[in-house]
Amino acid sequence: MSIINMPRGTQDILPSESKKWQYIENELRKISSNFCYEEIRTPMFESTELFARGVGDTTDIVQKEMYTFLDKSDRSLTLRPEGTAGAVRSYIENKLFADVIKPQKLFYIGPMFRYERKQKGRYRQFVQYGVEVIGEESPKIDAEVISLAYNIYKNFGIKNIKVSINSLGNPEERKSYNEALIKHFEPRINEFCKDCQTRLYKNPMRILDCKIDANHELIKTAPKLLDFLGEESLAYFNKVLQYLDELEVKYEVDSNLVRGLDYYTHTAFEIMIDNPEVELKTLCGGGRYNGLVELLGGPVGEKGIGFALSIERLLLALESENISLPIDNNIDVFVVSMGDEANDFAMKLTNDLRLANFKVQNDYFDKKMKAQIKLADRYNAKYTIIIGETELLEQEVAIKNMANYEQEKVQIKNIKNYLENKLRGE
Numbered sequence: 395m396s397i398i399n400m401p402r403g404t405q406d407i408l409p410s411e412s413k414k415w416q417y418i419e420n421e422l423r424k425i426s427s428n429f430c431y432e433e434i435r436t437p438m439f440e441s442t443e444l445f446a447r448g449v450g451d452t453t454d455i456v457q458k459e460m461y462t463f464l465d466k467s468d469r470s471l472t473l474r475p476e477g478t479a480g481a482v483r484s485y486i487e488n489k490l491f492a493d494v495i496k497p498q499k500l501f502y503i504g505p506m507f508r509y510e511r512k513q514k515g516r517y518r519q520f521v522q523y524g525v526e527v528i529g530e531e532s533p534k535i536d537a538e539v540i541s542l543a544y545n546i547y548k549n550f551g552i553k554n555i556k557v558s559i560n561s562l563g564n565p566e567e568r569k570s571y572n573e574a575l576i577k578h579f580e581p582r583i584n585e586f587c588k589d590c591q592t593r594l595y596k597n598p599m600r601i602l603d604c605k606i607d608a609n610h611e612l613i614k615t616a617p618k619l620l621d622f623l624g625e626e627s628l629a630y631f632n633k634v635l636q637y638l639d640e641l642e643v644k645y646e647v648d649s650n651l652v653r654g655l656d657y658y659t660h661t662a663f664e665i666m667i668d669n670p671e672v673e674l675k676t677l678c679g680g681g682r683y684n685g686l687v688e689l690l691g692g693p694v695g696e697k698g699i700g701f702a703l704s705i706e707r708l709l710l711a712l713e714s715e716n717i718s719l720p721i722d723n724n725i726d727v728f729v730v731s732m733g734d735e736a737n738d739f740a741m742k743l744t745n746d747l748r749l750a751n752f753k754v755q756n757d758y759f760d761k762k763m764k765a766q767i768k769l770a771d772r773y774n775a776k777y778t779i780i781i782g783e784t785e786l787l788e789q790e791v792a793i794k795n796m797a798n799y800e801q802e803k804v805q806i807k808n809i810k811n812y813l814e815n816k817l818r819g820e
Contacts, residue, residue, distance in 0.1 A: 403510070403518025413721045415521075418550075418705055419503055422523050425549055429542050431501040431525055436480035438505065442470040448479035448690055450597070454589070459508040473507035477524045478683065478700055479690070485528050486692035497529035497698075503705075515710045524680075524702035528687065531697040533630055536661045536682060537637030543665055543678050543701050544643045550708070551717045555677070557638070557645035559663040561631035562599075562652065563623045565685065568659070571622040572598050578616055586610065599652040618649040627660065634661055659684045661699065667711060677711055678703035726817055728770035729756040732763055732782040740781055743809070750810050752817070770796065776817065779809065 400406060407415060423433070442462050449455050461473040474480055481500055485491065490498050503523045510516055525542060527535050540557060547555050562568060575598035579586070583594050587606045594601065602613060623631070638645055651662055662681035680701025687696035712719070727747060731740035737760060744756045755773050757766045763780075770778045780792040793812065794801040804812045 401518070403512045405517060405519075413723070414709065414719050415705065417719050417721055418708060419523075421549060422501075422503060422546065425542070425546060426501045426525070429499070429538070431499045431542075434481055434484060434500040434502050434526075435504070436474070436477070436484050436502065438507075439471045439473050440480055440483065442472040444479050444483055444690070445472055445475060448482065448686060449476065453597075453600075455508065459510055461507045461509060475506055475508045477502050477504070477506065477522055477702055478526060478686070478698075481524075481526045481700075482528065482683075482686055482690055482692070482698065485526075486687065486690060491529060491687075491693050491696055497527045497535065499525070499527050501525045515704070515707045517706060521705045522702045523705060524700060526698055526700035528698040529696055531682070531684065531699075533633035533637055536634045536699055537641060537643075539680065539699050539701060540634075540638060540645075540661075540663055541641045541643055543663075543680065543703065546703070547665065547677065547708070547711065550712060550719075552711050552715055554667060554669045554715065555644070555711075556666055556668045557643055557663055558648040558651050558666055559635070559638075559645050559661065560648055560651040561620065561623060561627060561660055562658050562662050562681070563619060563627045564659060567622050567624060567627060568599070568619075571617065571619050574617045574622070575599065575601065579612055582612060585612075602650045603652050613650070616650070619652075620647075620649055630660060658682065663701070665703075667714065669714065671714075677707050724774040724776055725753040725755055726776055727752055727754045727813065728766070728773055728775035728778045729754065730763060730766040730770065730778050730780045731756065735786055736781045736783055739786060743779070743781070743806075747810070747813070752813060777813065 426433070442460070445460060446456055451457070455475050460475050463471060465471055481502060485498060485500075501524065504521065505519055506522050507519055509518055512518065523546075525539060527539060540559070544555070544557055563571070576594060579590075579594055579598065579601060583591050586601065587604065590601045590604050590607055599619075601607070602616060604613070607613060620628075620631075635645070635647075645663075651664060652658075658681040660682040663679065664676050665678040666675050667677060678701055680699070682697070682699040684697040687698060688694050729740045729744050729747075731737045740756050744754050747754045755770075755775070757769060761769070767778065775796055778794045778796060780794065785791050789807070790803050790805045791809065792801050793804050793809070795816075802812075
C-alpha cells in the first residue's frame with residue numbers, strides 16, 4: 395500500500411521544532427499579559443457570511459482563498475482565514491460592549507486557513523497571533539497596538555525591522571480618493587493584470603497593493619491618500635506618529651500602503667524586515683476598523699484596531715538573523731535501575747517525581763546499566779538516580795551529577811528534597 399502524505403500547503407511540526415513554537419507562544423502570552431490583553435478563543439469555522447461581510451467580498455481572501463463547505467443542514471461554513479471577524483462577532487454576540495471596562499483588549503493564537511500557492515513562510519494552514527482592541531478610539535490606542543507588535547519582534551532579538559504606516563482616512567475621504575484613483579487608472583487599465591482590472595470599480599485602492607504590477611509607472615504616479623485627508627484625520631494621524639516617536643518605534647510613512655481587507659479606516663500599518671537580502675519582507679500587518687462592529691450587527695459607534703502576525707514568518711525572521719531560541723532540551727533526572735525489584739521501584743519513583751514537577755525518564759526494557767547511562771546522556775539528563783537491590787535494602791540511592799560525574803548517596807525519603815535543592819536552588 396502507498397503511504398498517505400499530508401495535504402499540500404500544510405506541515406508537520408515535529409518535536410524538535412514544536413519546542414520552538416511552544417517557547418514563542420509562551421513569550422507571546424507573557425507580553426500580551428504585560429500589555430493587559432486577555433485571550434479569546436473563537437471557533438475554527440464560522441458562517442461564510444461573516445467573512446464575506448466582514449473581510450469584504452472584493453478581497454482576494456473571499457474571492458479566491460477561503461475553504462468553504464456545506465454542512466449536513468446545507469449551511470455554508472468557512473474555515474477561518476483570519477481572526478478579526480470572528481473576534482468581533484464574539485464581541486457582539488456575547489455583549490462584551492456592555493462590560494464596564496472599555497476598550498476590550500483581546501488576543502488570540504490559532505490556526506487559520508487560506509487556499510494560497512505554497513511558498514516560503516506561507517502555508518494553507520498557518521498559525522496567527524493577533525490582538526484586537528474594541529470599543530474605543532484614540533491615537534494612544536493605535537500607538538500602543540503598533541508598539542506591542544513592534545516590541546514582540548524586539549523581544550525575540552530581531553533588530554532589522556521597521557514599521558510602514560499610512561492613514562486610510564474616514565469613509566468619505568476614501569470615497570473621494572477612490573474616485574481619483576479610478577480617473578487615474580481608467581485610461582490605461584488594460585495594461586494591468588486581470589485582478590486589477592476587476593478591482594478598478596469595486597476597490598481601486600487594491601491596485602496599489604498589486605504584486606504583479608507593483609513597478610507600473612501609474613502606480614508610482616498615483617494620487618496619494620494623505621492628500622485627500624481632512625484636517626481632523628490628519629491631526630489624528632500626526633498624533634499617532636508623535637506617540638510612536640515617544641515610544642521609540644522606528645517607522646516610515648508609506649502612502650501606497652492600503653492593506654488587503656475592506657474594513658480598514660484611518661491607521662494602517664505593516665512590520666517589515668529591513669534587510670535587502672531577505673526575500674520575504676512583510677512579517678505583520680494591521681490597522682483600525684471603525685465600521686466593522688456596526689457592519690456585523692453590533693452597536694453603532696463601536697470602534698476597533700488590531701493586527702495579526704504569522705508564527706511561521708516570525709520563525710523565518712529569527713532564522714534570517716541567526717537567532718537561536720533558548721530552548722531547554724534537558725530533562726532533570728533519568729532513573730537507572732538493576733534487578734526486578736529495583737525496576738518495579740523505579741517505575742513508582744519516576745511517577746512520584748513527575749508528579750512533584752520534575753522532568754523524569756526511566757528505562758522500559760531492563761537494559762544493562764551501561765546502556766541506561768548512555769540513554770540518560772541522550773536525554774541530556776542533569777542527574778541520574780541509580781537503584782539496585784542493595785540500594786533498596788539500605789533505603790538509599792546513588793545520585794550522579796551528569797555534568798561533573800560527582801556522585802552522592804541519598805536516602806530514598808530525601809530524594810525529592812535533594813533534587814529540589816540541586817535543581818531549583820543552584
